[in-house]
Amino acid sequence: xxxxxxxxxxxxxxxxxxxxxxxxxxxxxxxxxxxxxxxxxxxxxxxxxxxxxxxxxxxxxxxxxxxxxxxxxxxxxxxxxxxxxxxxxxxxxxxxxxxxxxxxxxxxxxx
Ligand code: SF4
Ligand code: SF4
Numbered sequence: 001x002x003x004x005x006x007x008x009x010x011x012x013x014x015x016x017x018x019x020x021x022x023x024x025x026x027x028x029x030x031x032x033x034x035x036x037x038x039x040x041x042x043x044x045x046x047x048x049x050x051x052x053x054x055x056x057x058x059x060x061x062x063x064x065x066x067x068x069x070x071x072x073x074x075x076x077x078x079x080x081x082x083x084x085x086x087x088x089x090x091x092x093x094x095x096x097x098x099x100x101x102x103x104x105x106x107x108x109x110x111x
Contacts, residue, residue, distance in 0.1 A: 003099050005110030013108040021107055023083040025098055027074040028067060036061030038092045042077075045087045051076045 004013050017023060034042055039055055042063070046053040053076045054069045070076045077087045085091050099109035 002097055003101050003109055005102075005108060008108060008110075016107050018083045023074075023078055023085075025106065026067075026078045026083075026085065026095075027072070029073065030067050032065040032067070032075060032092065033094050034063040034065065034092050036063070039063040041090055042087075042092065045090060046076060049077070049086055053077075 004010070034055065039057065039061065042065070043053065043055060052070070053065060055063045055065055057063050065075065067073050067075055072080065074080070075085075077085055077091075079086050085095065099106045099111065101109065101111075103109045103111040105111065
């Protein structure tokens, strides 16, 4: 569950993320961590969407996606026309939880 600034509805937060912030947390020199149980789904979704993803794997099965390894230095699941997540319903836990607290630069958290 992510942290929203007091009074902000999830709908308004989504609007801000896509239209004002334009998914800054899905772009740039960042890493997206994947739990071991999420790696397979992430790869399957990339095949469904026909996008190339490079998932790095740790020995314990956990994975991570380095945005810099992908075109535009962004998450390969990001829709660049709308700034929506193309796998929103099955997005990784890390994405579901962000922001977990007031975070500088994140408008919906009030940070
Ligand atoms: S940084 Fe915050 S406001 Fe911007 S897209 Fe991410 S969650 Fe939304
Ligand atoms: S999976 Fe979706 S929410 Fe998560 S970083 Fe990629 S585009 Fe953003």
